[in-house]
Amino acid sequence: MTTPAEIKTALIGYGFSATTFHLPFILNLPPFRFTAVSTSKGEQVQQQYPEVEVYADAETLLTRCDADLVIITAPNEAHFALAKLALEQGKHVVLEKPFVTRVKQGEELIALAERQQRLLSIYHNRRWDGDFLTVQKLIADGRLGAVRYFESHFDRFRPEVRKRWRESDVEGGGILFDLGPHMLDQVLQLFGPPTAITAQVQTLRPKAEVDDFFHLTLHYPDHLAVLRSSPFCAAPNLRFEVQGEAGSFIKHGLDPQEDRLKSGVFPQSTDWAQEVPEQYGQLHTADGVSTVSTETGGYQRYYHQLAGAILDGGDVPVSAEQALWNIRLIHMARQSAATGKTIPVYSGE
Secondary structure, eight states: OOOTTOEEEEEEOOSHHIIIIIHHHHHHSTTEEEEEEEOSOHHHHHHHOTTSEEESSHHHHHHHOOOSEEEEOSOGGGHHHHHHHHHHTTOEEEEESSSOSSHHHHHHHHHHHHHHTOOEEEEOGGGGOHHHHHHHHHHHTTTTOSEEEEEEEOOOBOOSOOSSGGGSSSTTOSHHHHTHHHHHHHHHHHHOSOSEEEEEEEOOSTTOOSOOEEEEEEEOSSOEEEEEEOSBOOSOOEEEEEEESSOEEEEESOOTHHHHHHTTOOSOSTTTTOOOGGGOEEEEETTEEEEEOOOOOOTHHHHHHHHHHHHHOOOOSSBHHHHHHHHHHHHHHHHHHHHTSOEEOOSOO
């Protein structure tokens, strides 16, 4: 292993997720050092990063490289096997969401990480979206009063099916496993687990192989939370609507970090993720309407906390135990959609 001053970091996969959501932070945030990758794009990587070791497959990387930390961005169905091998090889592991595709897999990995005394964390980066941080702060500050209704959207206008594994009939495919974990993780951060869930999970587009629409209602003792994703939303995207006894907050548009990362903006300043004022949300109360400045997000906070966990024994930014709740709720949502019934929430699959 390495000296405490650095964290040798390997990537499993070199596609959109790896190059957009992970590599910019690994390259720009000490103490991480990009040392290895498994990819079919070896020539491209060697041209850009000649010092990085390139492996043709993930299993070879995991058994041969000396990385301290492995970030797994493989397709969902491969998460369990790759994370298990990485932990068995004594490496810390970050898994892209979703954690796993089955609850028992997650439980096995959690137990293995504990035995190996290695960190296991899931990349729920949207805990650090500016719009979500704003909702979190408004609720915590009591500006909305007691929340009675919460609505979260992650709609898109994608009427045509794309040829990619996320839209294929494979284990962990479909929009519920793609966007559902982000939205469920956020609502769990705000309110904890619900008491029951009612769900519609549909395949609406012609030629679609897997679900491309969901509408989840999470039941709490004193409020409801609704999560929705549709591929047919051509209008401006409603992101959050939160209704409380003291007022309502409405926010449109998506956090700017993904678009900025895709355009090559690196997280090299504290305000790189600040939203433009035109996108700020509105707070409606009995006294009128006011604009609420969006909190400054920052996915780099995940990596700062991860470094502290690895080097100094601090808490991981997103624990596997927390992320496993998302998988439980996804399976309960599928059960609700298949039976047309409201499903009580419990701790098993």
